[in-house]
Amino acid sequence: MQRTDRERKQEQTGVSRISQAFERAQKLRSAALMPYFTLGYPTMESSVEIISAVAEESDLLELGVPFSDPLADGPTIQRSTQQALDNGTTVAGCLQMVAQLRRRGIDTPILLMGYYNPVMAYGEEAYVRDAAAAGADGFIIPDLPLEEAAEMEALADNYGLALVYFLAPTSPEARIAAVARHAKGFIYLVSLTGVTGARAALHADLGDFISRVRRQTTVPLAVGFGISTPEQAAAVGQLADGVIVGSAVINAADAAEDKPAAARQFVKSLQEGLNRR
Amino acid sequence: MQEKLPTQPDAQGKFGPYGGQFVPETLMPALEELLTAYQEARADAEFMGEFHRLLKDYVGRPSALTHAKRLSEQLGGAQIYLKREDLNHSGAHKINNALGQALLAKRMGKKRIVAETGAGQHGVGSATACALLGLECIVYMGTVDIARQQPNVYRMKLLGAEVRPVSSGSKTLKDAINEAIRDWVTNVDSTHYLLGSVLGPHPYPMMVRDFQSVIGAEAREQMLAACGRLPDSIIACVGGGSNAMGIFHAFRDDHEVDFIGVEAGGEGIESGKHAARFADLNISRLGVLQGTKSFVMQTADGQIMETHSISAGLDYPSVGPEHAWMRDQERAGYTYATDAEALAAFQRLSETEGIIPALESAHAVAEAIKLAPTMRPDQILLVNLSGRGDKDLDTVINQLAL
Numbered sequence A: 001m002q003r004t005d006r007e008r009k010q011e012q013t014g015v016s017r018i019s020q021a022f023e024r025a026q027k028l029r030s031a032a033l034m035p036y037f038t039l040g041y042p043t044m045e046s047s048v049e050i051i052s053a054v055a056e057e058s059d060l061l062e063l064g065v066p067f068s069d070p071l072a073d074g075p076t077i078q079r080s081t082q083q084a085l086d087n088g089t090t091v092a093g094c095l096q097m098v099a100q101l102r103r104r105g106i107d108t109p110i111l112l113m114g115y116y117n118p119v120m121a122y123g124e125e126a127y128v129r130d131a132a133a134a135g136a137d138g139f140i141i142p143d144l145p146l147e148e149a150a151e152m153e154a155l156a157d158n159y160g161l162a163l164v165y166f167l168a169p170t171s172p173e174a175r176i177a178a179v180a181r182h183a184k185g186f187i188y189l190v191s192l193t194g195v196t197g198a199r200a201a202l203h204a205d206l207g208d209f210i211s212r213v214r215r216q217t218t219v220p221l222a223v224g225f226g227i228s229t230p231e232q233a234a235a236v237g238q239l240a241d242g243v244i245v246g247s248a249v250i251n252a253a254d255a256a257e258d259k260p261a262a263a264r265q266f267v268k269s270l271q272e273g274l275n276r277r
Numbered sequence B: 001m002q003e004k005l006p007t008q009p010d011a012q013g014k015f016g017p018y019g020g021q022f023v024p025e026t027l028m029p030a031l032e033e034l035l036t037a038y039q040e041a042r043a044d045a046e047f048m049g050e051f052h053r054l055l056k057d058y059v060g061r062p063s064a065l066t067h068a069k070r071l072s073e074q075l076g077g078a079q080i081y082l083k084r085e086d087l088n089h090s091g092a093h094k095i096n097n098a099l100g101q102a103l104l105a106k107r108m109g110k111k112r113i114v115a116e117t118g119a120g121q122h123g124v125g126s127a128t129a130c131a132l133l134g135l136e137c138i139v140y141m142g143t144v145d146i147a148r149q150q151p152n153v154y155r156m157k158l159l160g161a162e163v164r165p166v167s168s169g170s171k172t173l174k175d176a177i178n179e180a181i182r183d184w185v186t187n188v189d190s191t192h193y194l195l196g197s198v199l200g201p202h203p204y205p206m207m208v209r210d211f212q213s214v215i216g217a218e219a220r221e222q223m224l225a226a227c228g229r230l231p232d233s234i235i236a237c238v239g240g241g242s243n244a245m246g247i248f249h250a251f252r253d254d255h256e257v258d259f260i261g262v263e264a265g266g267e268g269i270e271s272g273k274h275a276a277r278f279a280d281l282n283i284s285r286l287g288v289l290q291g292t293k294s295f296v297m298q299t300a301d302g303q304i305m306e307t308h309s310i311s312a313g314l315d316y317p318s319v320g321p322e323h324a325w326m327r328d329q330e331r332a333g334y335t336y337a338t339d340a341e342a343l344a345a346f347q348r349l350s351e352t353e354g355i356i357p358a359l360e361s362a363h364a365v366a367e368a369i370k371l372a373p374t375m376r377p378d379q380i381l382l383v384n385l386s387g388r389g390d391k392d393l394d395t396v397i398n399q400l401a402l
């Protein structure tokens, strides 16, 4: 019996939607493109407009839930999350924005990127439940390493959502193996030792780092931190399954009057860079 | 017999539900490396010998124990004894930990040190230790704190450190720690993060406490020598909580000795302008800040709140995880002193004993002034005088219109 699209969609989990996004990109012989944007920036209304426009050129979306003390972020994302907080953006407000994106028909997989304290304040279980209801597919929590993540991972599993783990160039083989055992959706590879922010050049050892992880897992590997031009995206796309670009998207939006168009145009140029191989 | 409190956190670096390692993945291997290096160093008689030699020959330890006779007489109650960390080289207890960690960094082959500072005492301590051991030193400091602790900024520069102003967020200690951690993430191979209090991810709360525990070890012997018995209560101010943990630790199994931690009451708890994490449990709740799980002053939405204190060293929205745990275990009690009470105590100790305390330490003195008259003259209060007040003269001169 043929199932309707709708029925099939309902059987899907966040994890499977993320996996399919990587598979689709792979079929097109390209890495998946995952832009980051801060929810509530530069204003609550325009943030939804910008993200909607960016989504049209994206395989996945990483959306920032602002926190007052973002210690893994560089100046660009710090400034954007502080502005979002000044605009009155809350965790609940972020989940509403995700629901709004879904109501607009945007079905790109969404990863919520946010620090752990606001999640604790909201309540871990409530956060996962409400994020699932809003239409999010997974979580990226930069200050929640594997050792501290058991509770969040179990909750995310309950709702079929992915808790995405990081690996860094400093991660030794044993940590890579441990993260590989827990990985769902994809693994977030930090391209360099440092914080987020556009960089002029990619790290020389990136290829080596990616192959060290590749040897231990078949889960898609997405690389982020510092990637800011179509050429860099193309270079990383040769090595990894996914490319994450954050600060450069914000810079592109900041620089223009028509922010949704500018952000979309920039992401499109990244996408073209990826498909050039 | 009462149960002994374990002296070590569990394998995850937790004291009960508090502590842990809430840091980006990039730093996890560095914390592992630090823990291993620290455990090896502690077991190495040569390393510990060098540490204690420096504490003696360079810092000038043991620091004195002073009977504050005139103050005790005036108050007409308990005898107040002062553990004189203000007499340490560089002016506060902070040097104990700074030397310990700088020695460890050197042993680990790290030639670059980053540190944060609030009052500037930890920055000065770090700059001093780095000058002594030939290490590069970068100190992050909020611009609000740079303005109110000018003398310490100049001292750090004279000692060869680079002071990097931090103008994000509340521009105080918390924001300086964010920047120091960002620097550490970026330069983790070459750099040791010399954290200045019993805060941050494991092993810092344990390691900083251990390096500071010389305070209590000395004070315990000195009390026994001077009075033939232990004090009834020990009072210390609590910013992150390192001077308090440092003096408490050696007495933790002496259950007849009460521990009192004094937080910054700022302009009063009702005003909301304070840093008394244990005093207002509506806004201070279990949370994670800068690598550790503890009480955190935060909004309903989990954003970290701006704190206020007249003393830069107590102006921080979270508190060391072992303090939260000792409070749960009812091993330690916590109270607060307001800005006004601390200022009054600052002035009073200066005039009655000829000792100008740091504004941080004046919070502990303020509690002793409240408590002593409720006690008998044969009872003893031991106050940790964590530092001296030279750095605070500008602030105090403005406030007291001298």
Ligand SMILES: Cc1ncc(COP(=O)(O)O)c(C=O)c1O
Binding pocket: B092, B093, B094, B118, B119, B120, B121, B122, B196, B197, B198, B237, B238, B239, B240, B241, B242, B243, B244, B312, B313, B314, B358, B360, B361, B386, B387, B388
């Ligand atoms: C003299 C003095 N006392 C106390 C403190 C507070 O820190 P802690 O609670 O870690 O002792 C500071 C911090 O700068 C200080 O300089």
